[in-house]
Amino acid sequence: MEIKLEELEYQQAAIKSVVNVFDGNNKNTFDNACFEGIRSNVCSLSKEQLAENIKSVIIGNGIDEETAKLNELQELTIEMETGTGKTLVYIKTIYELFKHYGFTKFIILVPSVAIRQGVLSTISTFEKQLEEIYGFSPKSFEYNSKKLNKVTNFIEEQHPQIMVMTLASFNSEDKILNQAKREDLFANIPFIEAIGRTNPVIIMDEPQEGMDTENSVNQIAKLNPLFKLRYSATHKVSVNKVYRLTPYDSYKEGLVKKIEVLTVTEKNDEATLKLELSETKNGKNPIQAKIKAWHQLASGKIEFKDTKWLKDGDNLGEVTNNPSYLKYKIERINKSLRTGKWSVSFTNGTEILEKQTSGNIQSVWALQLEWLILRHFTKKQKLSEQGIKCLSLIFIDKVANYVSDDPIIKNLFIEKYKTLYPEFHDGKEPTAEHIDAIQGFYFAQTGKGEFTDNENSMRKNSEVFDAILRDKKELLTYGDSVANRIEFIFSHSALGVGWDNPNIFNIATLSNSYSEIKKRQEIGRGLRICVNSEGQRVYDKLNVADDERINQLTVIPNETYETFVTQYQEEIKEVYGTSKAGAGMTHTHKGKPQNEVHFKRNPNDELNKAFKRFWNALAKKTNYTVSFDEEALIERSKEALNNIDIADYEAEVSSRSIGTITEEGIEDEFGGKESYKLKAYFSALDLVEELSENTGLSYLTTFKIVDGITNHDHLAKNPPQYIHQASSLIKNIELEEMLRGLDYHLTDETFPFEFNDFVKQVDNSGYTDTPKRGIWDKMLVDSHVEHQFALATDLDDEVVCFLKLPSYYKIQTPIGEYEPDFGIVMKRKSLRNGKESEFYFVIETKGTNDINNKKALKESEVYKIKCAVKHFATLGVEVQYKAPVKDYQYFKTEAQKDINALIEEA
Template identity: 30%
Template structure:
């Protein structure tokens, strides 16, 4: 199989544009040659920038022009405003599993297309990630060739034994991508007496004409992309190494940045989960219930604050004689007999010592017992718990196989262990034997597959689930020189070999032809590998935890793929079950704490810039952002009204006002009231983690589904339409002319004078920049590009229309000042006006009696939800449970259920879509109302509160207008309406 990639995911396009737009106004540097010689070649390319050693990236924009672009992008994305360009470092934050690697590789192609940049270096923290990036370049190559026709790209992993690759990197005019591990160039010593201490890339070499290999890189001014910068340049030495590449700019991509330079795009964990860009997380835990017959103790935490303290979890008897498991803070000398309510089983457990030393945290008792941090005593056997975890994971796996195999989706499960000998051991002759976890797995697997419900999994020869348990599981571990697997830290050469293998077999693991389904891996596998079809993750760790919860779930967050390699976006399928060795509440709380610590996200806080990116349409039809000043004023209003603390933390009063819809914005913000409320709601959201115990599966309500009323409703909305767009060209021309006349003046491109201090010493010649001057008095003569062709490609308008716009706007002097910037600005204006006119000019026509979908569409879904969060029990809908996306939908559904005049209703399936010029649109509800028993009314209703964010408001309005025209064209008596709340909608009937 081959993985296929989707090219139109808006969040990824936004991330790409957030970097490429930094260079708006940069003239394209085209290179139509390869330099034939490394020394003094006279070959020339059109607008090419040639150096002594090859062909280089070149930036024409000044720092203040870059900063202007940076601030515009940050405002668009609702991010903090930068005040300087910070060494041309730019940060993109994307949650694990959302396609970070895809985004930065696509950014390379986009920067080449827009500006002609050709030299790129991807710096990674480990060999494991290096191999993963190289694999991504390999499997995405065909995809990007189809998107960027004519773009030639060469990529390679830096190898110090193949220095000729650096010569090609410098001299080729194709896109050149070098992937390099930070360790390959971190050591750069200037001591002439220790030349062998430096990496080879920093040493003079005969094969490079006596030059240092890194010089061939430096002269290209590469764009450096750092993958996982928190692991790459966390030391000063690593930062010096990055600087030694002489980057044009540095792009930093991670989900967990430690240092954030010029944040350009942010897709945090909460946004990723709520927008269903990654799998939903469901937590299971195996624990003992109601057994208080042994002295149970768990060490939760230790600290040295006003003396040594520890938090213990104990079984405590209250005054009524009821025993409950609770946490208590204890100090040295305290007796657990007293703390437990004088329970005899705790006799002898007196705190003798509390050790807070990092890595050795523990509590010791006077009876000789000791308890390390995170460990427990007195529960049922740890092996019994582990067996329960393994069995539950296998059952989850097989249940998913039943659902997903018919859809061509292979299911994988991942077990994390901390000691390899729990999975595989060796006898005295060195022969491998199964460890206790492998034996437990095979015993539990053999029991479960005998259940009648799973027999179909073994009877389908196309699928080939093996009933031999030894064939479906295997371990990925490091191997020593004798071929034995072993415990490692995760950063050794043996680990690298192991991780290379698992990365290179990603497609193989996804194929039904491979019997492997269950993967056991060392806990050190914390980054560099994931697989889209990991649906279960189980932690079988006895010692102190070495992985964070984010690292665990990161191995399986990516949306799954089928046997055709196609990404599956159905949220009902994309669920990750985590078999945790802690309770649901503890897992959720600790995961949130990790996210706050690692990403800087603040749950329940509103920042001063939070409202800046809200967009609206002004009186002239122009799209504007609220801006940083207005956002700070609005934040100040919340503070003055005592709705937030000075830190930005939301107070209970604001939460209640938002929940009760009583919050009112100042009069000057009424035009964006809903968007402001949405931003506040988002700040209150927490990570949506589900408890598996609350899971329900929606079943068809046959009484409703097969009833005449639902059939009557469906027969009015099931038909297809086609659309056409008639655009008023005269109006478009006039609006574009007016907007171009209003746009700010585009200044001339300026020359700059750079002065540098030259230093000559034994290690070579270097220069240090000392001053920069702008030479405004010198005019630069440009060769003017074909503006008509450029605007035609961008807008698809005729040359005649474009000529009219340009002539009537009378701004061609600006074109002469800075051709590229002028073309980009005019293109943006025209495209913006075209979008505004789409909804007005669109017309829908019904296609005879061609059904959009048959009623059986509802039978094709399997819907799962969770009581207490996104599911409610209902009687009048097609399913017995409704699975809902928001509180607005939940409130609307509850009112539909209670209203006697509503006879039947349904939430329309995701595949019920109306085609529009700006993407498919899925309405919310179909409703049949029997008005006073005399008249039946049919509605399709869009609940307005379901809009994702203020950024999408304009596009949602377009789709709503298209929805109205689609249903009007059906001529079946169905009415399309938008409802802010139920009462408003019902009163309007």
């Protein structure tokens, strides 16, 4: 099979963008570009001429000068989205530069062995076809410090030369290229200096991967490049950007596969003993760590969040107030000398690693694999009709989960494959040999032959990448060879960068944490347009229906769709920005300016006399007594708890297809959703103790309630959630029973009269001017509702005076102190006898006028209001209490009813 070379318009535009920068350059020949036996690249253009050419190119490509980042440096940036063929583009650019200008010396600089092998494979794949087009083939080779004769030929040859090398091969002084004292030097100078005399065009593949550090820049400078050409989808440094193919353009024009994101996420997972090591610090104090775990809050709610800083000996159950973790006492916080990663070990044998989650992850993995295999079989049936082989790629968290005595992920894959195979193969069962043959795995190996997930080992071990890339074309067809039979490829980080295959149609990320691979790199492994068994690319029509689409990549990440897409969009914005980037993002972090505000008493004598009369009625203090009907409490609690309905711990699988990628965001289409029940594993809990602690009831009373529980199946589904709901229900019943038996009594004490002028440091939104009827000329407010209420009150002619009640005016209740908001004195003149009367009101403002509005009011707010009703009733008919009140007009209507009733009684 031979992959066919295509002349794609966007690739030709990228090639011409570089070639045209040298427009007008004298063509290099033996006579004008050969000095002392060294054939060099020579540029006859001045800096000014090059700058004019670059400007002309960017104008032609619609790139503004600010985006292009014009600079006198002899560097060009070519930005192409992953999967659009940048390697082939810069290889063809080499051919064109020799054809037009006679440039002969080219170095392709790569950050890793993986990318080096990929480049060499691409050169080999298209060498014959390119020779047919151009009539020549450059000499290409991989730099090897043991084969310096190839470097000598590179320096001397008149024929075009391509040397492919990693940055690591010369980025320190002890490397062979930099050594000045050797018997095999070129013309008695270090090889790097001799290479520098050739003035090579250096092609930087993925330069953001370490090529712009201070050391790297200095080492590359020794090569004395004629020009540096930067090629990547994700540049960190960009200079003279002459070409740009964005994700928006490539996705819109159908230059890459469309993306379906099929997510598997846990729901109602409070019952799991999930843990994450989120942060560590190692200073003067003992080593400490923050661990994300399920916390039981004071409200009874269960929340997954970070702990405080923990050290050896701390008990996670005590820290989180969650008894499920009581057996999790920290034994050791440690950083591995071998891997450099942090871990936390507990006395019960559990260990959690940096950037990994400990929990019921195997259930999620199983569903990810199930859906990957389902999508694979479905696509395989459709694709095989057109001679297209379907491949799937699975990233795993660690090699041991595939290659070990107990390979969890491999076992899960085999189990799911066996289950699903008959459905798509006329009921036939797969043989063990078949299942083994369709799996390929690519991990690094140590010198002893042991597999490892150490990333450095993977970069250095070229044999792994040779195996992947040597058989890359074989992977694209069905047959009898090992590579022909492979359909599912398992890898750790070995295939994360520098490897892709046009026929990857499905990618799953099986990990204990959100993917550490950048989204654009992860999906980039499968974005390329597919090829058939003849090596021809197969395109979809731009407006093809989704059910007929061939080029669709299904990504099955280990996170929610929202998390995946948000990160993907942010990565795009990070590189390309948006038309709205930066808007509304400026903050000084100094806070709002504060003013010194003076609050002065209203000088109106009649107003102040009326207020004092009001305060005399309002200032009486009360205390309370509570009596419980314990039997009623127990019976009501039993009934309530037996009605608890706990949602199943489950995984939700949902599909969304990304329709368009724009600068403003990602537009998608919902593709369906299914739910699967999961089994939770949790520590044993003492239900009586937990409910007693949360509700304040005695063990005996709590036991009587628990003894009447019959819905044990719901308790077993999710004990923490059951306890949370049960505690909340019992507390509400306690409060209702308390209210029934709550009685307030007047005491001999009163609240003091302390209403002098005062000064506050407060910003403009913290107070409202009340010059007409306020006790002070300004009033402190806590919300917009209070602000609007104060404004309306100050304008009402029937109001004599009003104030925001002082913070020391606190009413005692069984569930804590309560501070009402406003005190108002109103007047009404009788038409019958002309007598004027005063009426006193206390108001509690809220975001609703309805006490049964549970969305606007907390349970505690409702009960405090109900307690306050009894308190004010004890003060007598003089003070009327209104709560909750959202707006002044509602209060005025209700107040009028009370005033009319009081007048009639009088």
